[in-house]
Amino acid sequence: MKPAIIATLKNQTVFDRMQELADKAHAALLKAPQNAQQIASQFSLDFVNVPAYAPGAPIAQLGNDPQFGAAIQTMKPGEISDVMQASNKLAVVVVTGVRPFPSRRTS
Numbered sequence: 001m002k003p004a005i006i007a008t009l010k011n012q013t014v015f016d017r018m019q020e021l022a023d024k025a026h027a028a029l030l031k032a033p034q035n036a037q038q039i040a041s042q043f044s045l046d047f048v049n050v051p052a053y054a055p056g057a058p059i060a061q062l063g064n065d066p067q068f069g070a071a072i073q074t075m076k077p078g079e080i081s082d083v084m085q086a087s088n089k090l091a092v093v094v095v096t097g098v099r100p101f102p103s104r105r106t107s
Contacts (some may be wrong), residue, residue: 021045022083022090029080029092036080036094045083046091054099062086068093 025043029036040047048061053072058064063086071081072095081093 018085018090023079025083025090025092029083033080037045040092043090046089048087048093050095050097052092052097052099053095059093062091062093082101 003075005015021043025039025045028039028043037047039045048059050059050072052071053059055073056064056069059068059072062068064087067084068081068086068091071084072093075093075095075098077095079095079099081091081095083090083092085091
């Protein structure tokens with residue numbers, strides 16, 4: 001086989017395994033969201049606690065990934081995200097606080 005085909009097959013296999021892992025973790029999170037940190041550990045996911053999310057601000061461990069920012073903006077404190085992919089890892093995020101956009105002062 002050509003090296004490009006082999007590389008494509010390897011990438012697809014890795015993607016399939018990550019998707020299977022994400023699906024299993026998501027099912028476990030739906031059953032027991034209060035155990036999100038333990039579930040993340042069980043499935044070797046990054047567990048990211050966001051104590052004070054500010055829209056547009058980078059997220060510790062994840063940077064400024066637009067996928068995470070968009071998902072987190074719709075979350076309420078205490079909610080747990082779906083399993084999401086950040087570069088080469090999977091993560092689950094819990095938001096424990098949200099800082100609103102700074103208000104603009106008009107004179």
